[in-house]
Amino acid sequence: MTDSDDAPTRKPSSRGPWAVAAAAVLVALGLLLWLVAAPGDDDTSDVPTAASADAGFARDMAVHHQQAVEMSFIIRDRTDNEDVRRLAYDIAQTQANQRGMLLGWLDLWGLPKTSSDYMTWMKGGGHMGHEPKDGSLMPGMATNTELDELRQADGKRAEILYLQLLTDHHMGGVTMARACAQQCEVxxxxxLAQGMVEAQQSEMKLMADMLKDRGSAPR
Structure with missing residues (x-):
């Protein structure tokens, strides 16, 4: 589907290539099985505990990623700009894929997928200088008020808000992924965590350029 399939006054349909983002979890599970099938000679005695950095990162980043996917689907329907929609599609696809891997690991380890104690797996119990905002669960995550504002915005205003929210979101995600790259045992x-750091840093540079083109900047 292309945007030209719709009348000029209508927002793009929810069908089409965006469905790949939802299907990405299936691809992730296939890759997950390959990854876990080749960890070496370790046996089940090496499965992480529920309190480990490995399990904590998997649980928390799955939640963190879900919001990025949600925001990317919101902006799809709030702008016709191809560059923003392409970025949003890439983020939704990538983070849905990674979320499937993280939840798949927790399944294979036989560990809970949810916890009320966000971020406690990070050494020192803190957020390494990037505290969550009031009303958000973890560093970088948008509040419900901000999500509602994004849902109500249109055009350039929606693009700017999305890029600013995703920049904040990536900053928090990079903080978490760096901690896992240092602390996780698997x-x-x-x-995967190191790959998140590199990819999201690259995307933040792109988003800064896109904001500059729109006469704005990261918050």
Whole structure:
């Protein structure tokens, strides 16, 4: 589907290539099985505990990623700009894929997928200088008020707000992923976390340029 399929006054349909983001979890599970099938000679005695950095990062980042996917689907319907929609599609697809991997690991480890104690897995019990905002669960996450504002915005205003919210979101995600890269014990999870750091830093640079083009900047 292309935007030209709709009348000029209508927002793009929810169908089309965006469905790949939802299907990405299925691809992730196939990759997950390959990753876990080749960890070395370790046995089930090496499965992380529920209080480990490995499990904590998997639980918390799955929640963190879900909001990025949600915001990306919101902006899809609030702008016709191809560059913003392309970025949002890439973020939704990538983070839905990674979220599937994280939840799949928790399944294989036989550990809970949810916890009320966010971020306690990070050494020192803090957020390493990036505190969550009032009303948000973790560093970088948008509040419900901000999500409602994004849902109500249109055009350039929606684009700017999305790029600013996602920049904040990526900053918090990079903080968490760096902590896992240092603290997690499962090699595949450390590798995934380091990949998140590099990819999200690159996306933040792109978003800063896109904000500058719109006469704005990260918050």
């Amino acid at each position: 090699p595949q999870e450390r590798q």
